[in-house]
Amino acid sequence: MNKPYEAVGLTEKEYEKIIEYLGREPNETELSMYGVMWSEHCSYKHSRALFRHFPTSGKRVLQGPGENAGIIDIGDNLALVMKIESHNHPSAIEPYQGAATGVGGIIRDIFAMGARPVALLNSLRFGDIEKSERVKYLIDGVVAGIAGYGNCMGIPTAAGETYFNSCYDGNPLVNAMCVGIIEHDKIHRGNASGVGNSVMYVGAATGRDGMGGASFASVELTGESEEKKSAVQVGDPFMEKLLMEACLELLVTGSIVGLQDLGAAGLTSACCETAARGEGGMEIDVLKVPRREKGMLPVEVMISESQERMLLIVEKGREDEVKKTVEKWGLHAVTIGRVTDKGRLTVKEGDKTVADVPAYSLDSSGAPEYYREYEEPAYYQELKKFRPETAEEPKDYNKTMMELLTSPNLCSKEWIYKQYDHMVRTCTVVKPGSDAAVLRIRGSKKGIALTVDCNSRYCFLDPRAGSAIAVTEAARNLVCSGARPLAVTDGLNFGSPEKPDRFWQFREAVIGIGEACRELNTPVISGNVSFYNETATQAIYPTPVIGMAGLIEDIDKCCTMHFKDEGDIVILLGKTENELGGSEYLCRIHGIEKGAVPRLNFGLEKKLQAFILSAVNKGFLKSAHDVSDGGLAIALAECCMEKELGIKAELKSQLRTDAVLFSESQSRFVVSCSYETLAELRQFMAKLEIPYEILGRVTGDEFRLDINNKNIVALKVREMKEAWRGAFKCLMT
Amino acid sequence: MKARVYVTLRKSIADPQGNAIKNALGKLGYTNVEEVRIGKLIELDLGDITGDEADRQLVKMCEGLLANTVIEEFEYEIDQR
């Protein structure tokens, strides 16, 4: 027979812990509340202990992890608010609505802090697009869903990343990130403080949809998932737009003490978290909660995950004022309870008490915490041993280049980002297609640069090194735009934490991120964990997505990766080593996903990043681009595309040709400068002891690479561009 | 053989669109309107097949493509004319 706690996903030990908190057995409502709150998705019970590896403080950190979103100071009384969130499981079964509601959720986290959302990003992983119609269906729906929600909200979706690998066949990943801007004195938190203050509810009515979404996200996807169908909801971006404007308007009036979105675990989570962060207690009446369906049980009201709802903690006596503002936006606010100092979350149904528990005990501070067993999987040492030199060298590098440029992972993602309104708000200075998105801040000289990155093949082959590379790559993208990297939000997507080899991957990744963030001085200020991304037959590659934001002091000085003018000098900074392990080339051309991942030398990395940043700011560079997936040859090709300019490069090297072109050695950049600034730039490089190699010049329309005086690649840029741009559309049809 | 397929959101799923239209109708004076739900109407010309075959195809089409049964339900009518 099923134990009652098993039905809500808890263990016997956890049940005992609840009895300890309550001094009695929980009733059914209480048990369900613990069930959703102590799910992995809400409590981070398997992952929390490891977060101490993250640096989370710093001079600029105004809010670290623990709130709806993290906040980092950008000077002039301004701050940047950011957070990433996964919506993997819902997107796998209803791609449009799953992705759309993911975007809706992350936007609420940002305006819950009082900030106006100014940009959206997304990180997507799908299975093998060339083998599966289902993958195409998922992409089509996910992209349309992200577009549908973000476009309607009027928030530009300005950057993202998209990768394909058969490890995601059964488990696509959809991570959405949102960034907001706020003035320091407008920062609000999800605090229920001030005894007697009112707890008000605004937004969509509560229905039975999304019941138990949090626990749904905390199990593996099986045929049974079909049974949990109601965990997917239909998003209402129009409602959310009104909700956002109403909340932002309310915050200016000073009547709002605290603000909290209703996300995973719905009212239960919002009430206990705000109570725990504030006065400690809250009493609410479920009968006052607006409902969409008749006959809902208290427990259903408490754990429903209906979208587009917010909880407001309102100064006593100012409820009518709040109602009026909210009504102007066509919404209704109702008082459902009040703040107490009794330390308890008391849920009433009229006069009847249906749940009464210590508020903090539901929250992550009271939830159990586990130190999972971990074990290094056998594949780790094994795959490392592979020597890329054993792969046969291509005979025709023109052909290899074209194959790579049209491959799903390297081709242009224009098909995707043209469906996103990336220009609304007229602040997008650098649009999708360069290394990072750059947005101006109206009324200021400043700008922000945003990126999201992760090479999950590296993270599979070496989770610690791969994760550190994800962080440094994100930072590289920012410095190329002329931005100083400031902070990180991390979206950790992994398999089941209950399996020791998966938990090893998770632990290694967290340590790798922590180390890199410390080195680069980019604290982790928010994040999200998504476990159980596996099916009976396979787990995803560890995919710790790194969202990073940087600050541009003078927006007029920001830089893009595209070559600008014929005759400009092209320079490679950093050193190319024989590092084809885990490369896109090895995977695509040879079908091999093995080898040691490239080494990362933080000393060199920091030196180069500092150099790029100051060279951009001094105006020495006309373009700057980091070398990543596909290596030097692909990086150069990417610089040529936008303006259809060519290059004539002459390389010298002792390495095998495929390594020269496609090695993915870290800490490398391709930059261009005018001939006139070359001398000055060389002096500057020499002074800072930057390793560099002058490759050649930007030319008319030919992409020409010679190595040791022998021509290796000669292609027309126009043809490359057409193939590279058109490839994704071809894949989709 | 012609057919009409009706795809509607499951009753437990919120219908933001229907809701917004209900509000709009309310403002236009139709205050009696209690609920609006918006679905899809798909008209198909199935060509020259039998009624039985049409039945069989329609169920499969609906389940496989025309509706996502995670959030939607479907019904269909075959036009016997």
Added chain:
Amino acid sequence: MKARVYVTLRKSIADPQGNAIKNALGKLGYTNVEEVRIGKLIELDLGDITGDEADRQLVKMCEGLLANTVIEEFEYEIDQR
């Protein structure tokens, strides 16, 4: 009183969505499908009014809001149950 409104694109207006679905069905093997057109199904609960009143309201609602007669046609059915 419940009603169902059917809104369809005028025949003269191209229906790319219907075409896309026709193609998708073709790929799934339903090569017999000759045409697909997508319209809207609007289900209304009109509350407690008479059939005549419902008739009157529905025509006005459709012409005013539910359909754009420049591009669409409408039909409705009142559920007499």
Added chain:
Amino acid sequence: MKFGVIVFPGSNCDIDCCHAVKDVLGREVEYVWHDAEELDDFDCIILPGGFSYGDYLRCGAVARFSRIMEAVRAHAAGGKPVIGICNGFQILTEAGLLPGALVRNKNLKFICDTVPLRVEANDTPFTGLYEKGEIINIPIAHGEGNYVVDEATLKKMKEKGQIIFTYVDNPNGSMENIAGVCNEEKNVLGMMPHPERACEEILGNTDGRRLFESIISALEGRLKDE
């Protein structure tokens, strides 16, 4: 001279239009709430882009019933300029202030891009400073920008010179590549492309600026005449 930007629930290019008029062109501008009743203070009315009422049912279908639309109608009837951009264009067609309708893009996708347009007529208050036949680059961002109209109306529109902008490479399937049209009197313009997104060097494009400058110069001329 004062511009009014109407804010419908769900409008989201209202800020951008205001910014273009005020910060870039230095003219007076005010937001006007959809519930307001009159527009007497304003010389030019902008219906901005966005998703009024979520664009549920059809784009612009609900917004056209907003209280302010009576005043917009009156403003237009008085011969003063009204411009609907993107969702604003959709609202104007739904309201019958402009002929035709906008349906789903041919490729069924939302399209955000910068595309070349041909200026078909410069005898309007909105295009006076462009050359006839000139090609300009203007951003588009819409899912339903495919313009349709019946043959008879189209013929009449052509005769009266009501087609103002056309796409050079038709992105959405619009009939006759139509990107923007006006009424017979030429004081009401609807266009899917977003000129307000192309007013500043820093955004990489200033081709839209002359549209606002044309309005200003036409209004200045008109004020002088009065």
